[in-house]
Amino acid sequence: MGNLDEKHESPSSHHFNILQEVVDISLVRQSLVRSYTRSFNGFAAYLTPQEQEKLADHEEVVSVFPSKTFQLQTTRSWDFMGFSEHVHRNPMVEKSLSFNDKGLGPPPKKWKGVCKGGFNFTCNNKIIGARYYSSFSARDTVGHGTHTASTAAGKMVINASFNGIAYGVARGAVPASRIAAYKVCKPILGCSSVELLGAFDDAIADGVDLITISIGGSHAGELENDPISIGSFHASQKGILVIQSAGNSGYRGSVASIAPWIFTVAASTTSRGIVTKVTLGNGSILAGKSVNSFKFRETTFPLVYGKEASSPGQCLEQSAKSVNSSVKKSSHFILFRSHFFQLLNLLNFRRCEASCLQKDLVKGKVVLCDIFGGRQEALRAGALGSIGLQDDANDVSVVVPLPASPLTKHDFSVIQSYYNSTKAPTVNILTSESIINLDAPRVASFSSRGPNNIIPDILKPDVTAPGVEILAAFSPMASPSRDFSDHRSVQYSILSGTSMSCPHVAGAAAYVKSLHPDWSPSAIKSALMTTAWRMNVTHNQDAEFAYGSGHIDPVKAANPGLVYETVQEDYIKMLCGLRSDTSTLKNLFGRNVNCSEEFMINPKDLNYPSMTINIGTYHSNKSIPFSEKLTRTVTNVGQANSTYKAKTSISSDYSINVNPSILTFGELNEKKTFEVTISGKLTGNMISAALEWSDGVHNVRSPLVVY
Template sequence: MGFPENVKRNPTVESDTIIGAIDTGIWPESESFNDKGFGPPPKKWEGVCKGGFNFTCNNKLIGARSYGSDSARDTQGHGTHTASTAAGNIVIGASFNGIAKGTARGAVPSSRIAAYNVCIPNQGCSSKDILAGFDDAIADGVDLITISIGQTSAVALDNDAVAIGSFHALQKGILVIQSAGNEGFRGSVASVAPWILTAGASITDRGFVTKVVLGNGSVLTGKSVNPFKLNGTTFPLVYGKEVSAKQCDEEAAKECIEGCLQDNLVKGRIVLCDDFVGRREAFRAGALGSIGTYEDVKADVTFIVPLPGSALTKHDFSVVQSYINSTKAPKIDILTSEPIRNLDAPRVASFSSKGPNSIIPNILKPDVVAPGVDILAAFSPKAPPSTIPSDKRSVSYSILSGTSMACPHVAGAAAYIKSLHPDWSPSAIKSALMTTAWRMNVEHNPDADFAYGSGHIDPVKAADPGLVYETVQDDYVKMLCGLGSNTTTIRNIFGVNVNCSEGFKINPKDLNYPSMTVNIGSFESNKSIPFSEKFARTVTNVGRANSTYKAKTSISSDYSINVNPSILTFGELNEKKTFEVTISGKFTGKMISAALEWSDGVHNVRSPIVVYID
């Protein structure tokens, strides 16, 4: 992210910044939450430490609450991981069993944390508990909220607990950052409310590989997080179908389906399974190790294995199949994982949920992307690192992937900006992160803006964005009215006393949003659709008092963009200027990905412009 330890900071304000983490709780004894060097909690803090039995808060972890269970202590690891990513201390020498060893730190290590456990193991996170967590976090005095949980798919805003809770937060000047979801396909983004900052996930330039060595000397490179070191050179290799119970059919046996492997036949052997999920059954049966393939595993996700194991590409897996079929006594070795450099990073992770927005088609989601693959952060020693319950290992730091991991990166960046600009509104902070994000490589991300939104965050540039798009509560309410929301619903759910008259409605595309998006309907493949769409926007000067910004737009034979006025001249800070953007052309494909950039020679304020069809 270009966010080194020595970035400019405002330590006093950063120490007064409180991040509310609504998740699976927290592990208070983690070094990432040690309060050495911290003074007392900020005076504005009105929260409590109700973490349950044997749970102690401190001057770093200043508050904890739990809903639905009797403890805020994290037994799943997820909440500890996300909280430490956003605001964990600087911890030297952190690693997962020696893998990824280095310095772990949150984006704002001097900030305080308040944890709200709204999830019950094996039961999920109920809307009732999520809303209670929001209400308490708001009343406690947090400055922003990070929440890496939500629906698996988008739902109507008045039925979305996070959308409702975050609207209440907005009313108190609190920005909410939420993960986009992990479904990965087009139109799957689950966090869709425009008052939320929605985070998608990107890969980083560090990955992990696990090499396997066949008895004939061939070396194949697979993926996993494998800290195990086998004591020897090579070990017997058997195919799942050779060591399975008779009641399992051939396909189930090849895949090492649960209950198929016979314990007495796999002991001391490494098992080949057609599906990498077979590692679970190999572990249960007591195998020495497991080799699988990417068949049902995303190639950019690396899983922690409960036993020595590696996932191979289909091609390399077929090499092992040929070897095992042609060798009388096949043998194999699985090496400890090692780091590699991902040369195509950052790229949007395959699992990261993408737009378009199924609930509000004229609002682009996700808003931004941030690192979300192979992230090392604090973990609960009570949680199995491989997610397999019978894995009894205990670790203090672990490696996870998901938009859940991207969300606290963005939240930490938002807290950093707030520490430098304490008086900025939630929409100003959100705008700063969006308009300074850099557009990613379209060749690596064919879904373009639907995959990365405004782009990959750049926290240092976001601290000085030049211009911001301010959006206030009434703007969002007008949009809700424009969407056809019932007046009673808005009053009851969002707590706003409003009458959705004709003068109090706007099309979502006219919301003063840092991106510009419009859906122009359906498309017939044998026709081109002429279109002309207009966006009205207002920017606020937060850069230099006397400044002049000139508009620059993307150019294409498919469209033309007109900006009126094309020059904005400011004479003072916080001055506002309004302009209109018109994009016209003939639509012949699925999506037009364009952009407007305002520049004063120092700041570049970029907004994506997206025109698309259903």
Template sequence: MAKLTASSFLLVLFLSSVSAVTDEDKKEYIVYMGSLSSREDYTPMSHHMSILQEVTGESSIEGRLVRSYKKSFNGFAARLTESEREKVAKMEGVVSVFPNKMLQLQTTSSWDFMGLKEGTKTKRNPTTESDTIIGVIDTGITPESESFSDKGFGHPPKKWKGVCSGSENFTCNNKLIGARDYTSEGTRDTEGHGTHTASTAAGNAVADTSFFGIGNGTVRGGVPAARIAAYKVCTVTGCTSDAILSGFDDAIADGVDLITISIGGKAAANFETDPIAIGAFHAMVKGILTVNAAGNSGPSAETVTGVAPWLLTVAASTTNRGFVTKVVLGNGTALVGKSVNSFDLRGKNYPLVYGKSAASSSCDAEMAGHCSLSCLEKSHVEGKILVCSDPDGLKIAESVGAIAVIYKSLKPDVAFIHHLPASSLQAKDFESLVSYIESTDSPQASVLKTETIFNRTSPVIASFSSRGPNTIAIDILKPDITAPGVEILAAFSPNAEPSEHDTRKVKYSVLSGTSMACPHIAGVAAYIKTFYPKWSPSMIQSAIMTTAWPVNATGTGIASTEFAYGAGHVNPIAALNPGLVYESDKADHVAFLCGMNYTSDILKVITGENITCSEKNDTLPRNLNYPSMSAKLLVSDSNFTVAFNRTLTNVGTPSSTYKSTVVAGHGSKLGVEVTPSVLSFKTVNERQSFRVTVTGSDLDSELPSSANLIWSDGTHTVRSPIVIYADSH
């Protein structure tokens, strides 16, 4: 076979630090080769094998070729020695060599809370919804769940090209139309995470579901009539880059309409080393929107992941429903804690023992107060309620015979499931509990079963939800949007533990995380697509962002600003009728990357194509036609002027006039001028451009300054946040 030229392919290598190998001298690499060749005689697999044979000098490459990408983009995974890797790195067309990464999972009344009511209360387009396919890249799925029953479903859409390869004892149907596994464990979900996210996005409506009576009601996804295809890329140890790329490769070729992926690293990665960014770029080019979780490392700044502008990045927030677990002391005082506790000690008090009072001789009082492993004497704890200054006591409670655990919360706004009666108290209530124990001869208490509360202040951004600023594309505001991600009840795998050391088996469970928020947005995006099947990913993203509700965030400084919630909280009904949208396509994103001064080699890694930026390129990344506007300035810029260029497309009334207004946000006051300040449209799909000039002075390095630009024709409200911030380093 003739050797392809550098213009027709490229190689990108990822070093895997987690893959098992049969020879300690060999390590696993991903060879990513960009876009597929258009040559009719080109066979990807043959090319992959010939490269391996040339590099290794072996006629047989059995055990060398791990995986081959040949549907939506080109490449393969292989086991190579260091010298072989060096040979490949020197081959014509090789762009870069970088480590593979092990990524992690970012882990009912929510749809009512967002306004998507059940039944006839919400406008639906059932025929198109039934033709909509959501690809779920996660831990697999539980095919027997009622949430994925195909009762009432017709045959899969004709566009579907996928398969059901779930392995033994796994069957797809007309609801769950496809399944693929990249872990060698089968597509069945043994973690519960993939089942939970899939049912949140598009699960059937299932009545009378709960977690042992907690959160009882109807569980359903945002688009219950839509189809689901599951791509298992994660196991209990994490999610490898090669598996993630395979999931994207197949999902794009299979014909999915949207991809939801609640996976990410511990920090934002450069686009050229991020398998999600690379896969999502190819998806975007094919008209497929990828929705990604923002991460669970909040409330610290600069923790958000999934920061590419062609990703819709989702933060997590609360709904109007919450779970509380009361602790009733022997003196009658009730302390309101947090947990999802299905056990009930009501009617009987048990002795309380603080970890410090149960210390073994090998531990000091402080370690015992934390209830650290091997720190407590069983004889001092057995038959009592163990009190700990952090959750460590949950790990050892059974081994020391504790009846229940009460601990000081690290995440006071989230309720978690535990394998025994437990409640977490905020610091003030925990100190009251300790004071009661230390001042009472025989302190006692009872931990009650969890109660459901409604009408709390919501939405509020969860403390765990990762915050910006964006550390890679510093002028792109991330996260983009927030959605319910706290205490979400959805389908679960009976093969998974509801909590650590938990032997109970459940079909529905409560989870919290940006992983839970992500499929909510995927469901909303699919809902919009059922009415506008031809809308591009950027149009759907814009509709969701510009119609969002304002929200509140926990914390201070950056943690409580747009860097926590982006454009705001999703409003599905308003997103159906945005009036105007910000559109951007492949060419716009390439110009954006050129504006980041990416070389042609790096552009090949991301786009899969040979692209050369103009030497006179003066495109600023902040001028990408994005629904939000953000700029990072030097703190020394006491007086500044920043401009943003944008274009709006009319998707509302044919003849309409939009007037601009600016509403002040937080931080120092910004001067905002919009030119022109009025946009008049005569036809649908007509485009009008404008410029936003922002002036100000004395930026606070700890708190960004913001405003909101609102375009309105009296019916539609199109809101874009404007955020100016200083380099705090």
């Protein structure tokens, strides 16, 4: 996936010729799936393992990797960040509000794209381009694309809500920006590498300014084998900033977006939360995390436990199907199977597993289930509602297809006790309401954490942004609860995920670019990172591995004072430092690269806005002494004549020295280089420090992590 080379007049023919060297001549045309010829040089093909191995040895090939399947990473939030509708804007760039194109002129002259939206899709002067790669239309049928696009650039809509919940003004960051949609995913099946690279190839050539991609894998892959890393690298060479969701795996080391040229976004809460209250017949009130827009006409309904409303025959049949394939069919296991099925059947009853509930036993009643997932079976069986035990994600409310609420372990035991001690227990599930999250912003439990497992000295994620319970536009063709039997059609819905935080950062980046159209992608990224709020470590124990530089502040990012710029040469030096061979880099960059020792840099010295040092394996029974030096260069984008002084965090565990500690600038765009030395003992698994440059007006903060 290298640069386009002018010596090849027809890249497609060149791809065909390369394939001829590894595939039987009669099968070449059937083998070639897609050529990428607009923005970078590569192709997709059907290959046997032997053909793949032979192709990988070709002198002109950067890398060969199998196509992978990626998944989607799935109002009040802008105000929470201090980014009101009244902030200073550039009227020449942003002069209207829309998903419709009222007040917008024709697309910018730089736009080279097309509207090939296919069935049931039209463009206008707001949505100026569309392409699809794996279906018959660019039309959004699941709601994800509509939601993310409107979060980044949607028009202002007063009185928006999800059926009355989260009521208020819905808007994007830059309502006058234009949108081009590239649909690469299929419902359920996901998004393939072939289509992802096709979309990057087209978007770069079409002339987009920013790419927001709320798609990713479950774990990080090597840079040369990751289609998003490859596509975004070529985008960065053309001055396009790529913003990607960090991932929804939630555990330490799970961040899937790790390339330094990508802006990686974690997800966090806002000051607004959504809860669904449950009232018991004895007057007790319990609250769970769900989005329930249904309104009961009556005040109480009979409560029935799943174990008392199940059909033994149906449940046993389901249990047998799931277990028979994994239990040996010898007579030795007959007694074991008998007892096992009895136990499993009881568990299925209590959990309201699929096909267990009996319709005539739940009609007109609310069902109590040992898991919140039992709501799907309650809906199928025709129950009025469902109450379940919440799972580990207790900080996220999801849209439910019927009145339903998940309760904490403590509250679930309360309702169990009430049920067991009451002859005719009754409950009511109320419509959801908004509450204030006093501890916001807090990184969401599902948000993928660092450290970066591929480039340990590059901190990921980069920042965090609102990604929990976000109200935004939604496709009326999609089910708001993603349940096939939920046929509601809505204009706005509430979703959570790093998919939702990613377009917040894309919108903020578009805002900064509208004020500074000549800034590079790395300058915009640096502005948003160095002006971010530092999060409360008490509420986010993974610290920078959870939130990166912090929570974005779009208004401050418009005037950061100093920026850390990273150019193509820096990435080449870093890749040389990672021991990439020169022939691979030659094909990747389209020119000769000499990875001599003086040309290499350690990734920790990449001119990145955050600073990270990995010192090796941690042993819990001893502390590890360390002393590390890093080099950085800043560019003055604040006031022409300015002086910045260094200020560092202080701890008994380490000392930080900055040389020089004062930077004096005499003009704009002037650059200054400095060194940072941090020494100390690592007694835990992480040191969370910081360096801040200040001229009395601007505070340019970089996290400094040692682990």
